[in-house]
Amino acid sequence: MAIAPPVHTEEHARSWYTATASRTTDYPTLTDQVAADVCIIGGGFSGVATALALGEKGYDVVVLEANKIAWGATGRSGGQLIRGLGESPERYRRYIGREGVDAINRMGFESVERVRSIVSKYRIQCDLQMGYLDAALKPVHMKALADEQVWLEEQGYPRMVRLLESAELRDVIGSRQYIGGLVDEGSGHLHPMNLCLGEAEAAEQYGVQFYERSRVTAVNKTNTNGKHQIITDRGSVNARMVVFCGNAYLNDLEPQLSGRVLPAGSYIIATEPLSESVRDELLPGNHAVCDHNALLHYFRLSSDGRLLFGGRCNYTGRDPKSISQSLIPRMRKIFPQLNQVAIDYEWGGWIGISANRIPQIGRLNLTTYYAQGYSGHGVNATHMAAQLIAEAIDGQLSRFDVFDRIHHRPFPGGKYLRSPMLATGMLWYRLKDLLP
Template sequence: MEHVNSYYAASANRHEPWPQLTGDIRCDVCVVGGGYTGLSTALFLTEAGFDVVLLEAGRIGFGASGRNGGQMVNSYSRDIDVIEARYGHDTARMLGSMMFEGGDIIRDRIEQYGIRCDYRPGGIFAALNRRQLHELEHQKANWERYGHRQLEWLDEPRIREEVGSGRYVGGLLDHWSGHIHPLNLALGEAEAIRQGGGRIFEQSAVTHIQYGDPAVAVTAGGRVSARFMVLAGNAYLGNLEPRLSARAMPCGTQIVTTEPLGEERARELIRSLYCVEDCNYLLDYYRITGDFRLLYGGGVVYGARDPDDIDRLVLPKLLKTFPGLEGVKIDYRWTGNFLLTLSRLPQFGRLEPNVYYMHGYSGHGVTCTHLAGRLLSEVLKGQAERFDAFARLPHLPFFGGRRFQVPFTAMGAVYYSLRDKLGV
């Protein structure tokens, strides 16, 4: 499997490919999945002196990690007040202490390994109505309770200075957010693993796992026997492990990228080149790329089906936000899958005493995946407290089981989309 025909694939840094697995090998840790979860895990463990093998079914960054909107959004898909109400103060305190850590890890990786991925700081949450503005006020207070002070309130005049659109009534600027070229970040992290002695194999889909000590990952060309195994395939794990696929649902999102606009015109759209996402349930997100294109995404396809016409789904949203771009040429369009959980919180845990999994970031994966890798490395070094704070969260099945999870979830989305349109 090769990378999809996206802007990211077309502008990826030059790199040497990784080989396909042939033969039988042994290692300390076998990581299944070459996206951010697997890369972060493998890099932390390689740095800690573990002998690590990473298996990727396609190319590094083939899935969501090489296709997403590139926005480094802090926290989780459920905010800390919801976590506290559902799971109690102690759980909220533990998860809250980690909710800004993933972005720090990414910035540290970029600096430490010299990764060229067009990093730019700053991200705006843009409110379309007064209800959303009130929710942002609540979010700001929640984040400040947990020590995040790099937040700036944007009233209506201020957000119109930053975003050249008349849609928004205000917003919240997170100076400790930002955006990156996601595929180049993934490729840079993979190269760091290689430099540290980790072994990476592409085009090496795992077809079967033999649980035991050691755990064995079987591919078409070979086998990896490991003291520990980490399943990090997320929305692209397929049915390799039914115990995981029954409790999370792949969903598709669509992105388009315009022709180069030039810096002057790009700054008319987003003056300071921050990334932006609105506050709708089915939100739109956009940013200016390193070569001054507008990258715009939005919409959800439940069940991860590829839509027939991406332009039809995304362009009306883009032009509603920026009417002045009527007639702009779209150079790239693609879709990618993320993994949704019923709670909208990530699912971490153990399938066997020596087999771990981390997935289900529900649209907030760029930063949380990097946190996940650090937590798993802590577990294998004997410190499981932070990992277990996530592992203790209930991993609930979708209503109706796998057969009806798509229609039931889509019905819920219709309800919330109506709320967005009515502003209630």
């Protein structure tokens, strides 16, 4: 088994994604003063996809990344491309109206199509594979999935969904842990780092400038020219617009935003390559899988035949002593066939959690935008956020304003107490998961 370094270093996590990355970026460090229409802070999916969307519209864009492109949650995620943008927007109807609720639901479907369109348009090699199983562990899960199937049909969801009982699951997953599930052929999985790297390469075609190892230390709201001055360790950017895309790694750069998102740890292991017969036994249709627990586990096959298995979402702010030792027991419970299989990679990182589990897409003022708090739906939701911000900067505010009208309160407890308070609260959900 590979020995993992500390979860966060200046270089990429020592993951299977890094080992199979399509290219190694070597963008310069910002050491001068440059100007742009838009400066984007953060080089993950949110930042890179926004840069690409703005580049397509003809804007002059600079992206500043503190470490490397796709260094954070983007390059560490489960790589699951799942329709929807988080919790149902129905609870916000009084703020956004029936039209707003319907718009967010449609955007939840569109978000996946947006990723598929980018992959196709720019011919990005990121192992995109459609097919997803939401797996039920108990009857209450099956009831929820049956209701979801009805809702999807009512919404006119354009892809095939199938509700499977236990006896039918064998065609999708070789595990006795589940009593059924909902198969969605409109969701799937991919290599997230290669998608982001491919999008950065596409954005360069439109003149987008990327700077790595260029940590932003301050953002002056406006200077004498009416522009923002974004200051890094060794340089600065003057820009008409700023977009904050740091998410869980924003730290204290913009307190109005950092207080609204909680960094939570999520972790993954990758097995050694499995034989074709074992792969066909585990996941014969090559679907991505999530269980339906609140504190869920997720898994899928990689392009070279490994099982990538993730979960153990950690709200305490402390990484496990051993990622493998914390995940292997659950993996083997689901797939006893893997009892003797070696683990070649283990890694983790932070995802940004919103208190209401819906993405935070908005602006602090007329020239300062942000996107964060995807709460586990980052692969697709980031691309929807990017599209909405690009539309808004280009003067098309109708869809962006739907999200901007949703109020996001800061987590209680401040910087030091919010994590332990939420970790304590999540014990309730853990207990619910354990109930039949």
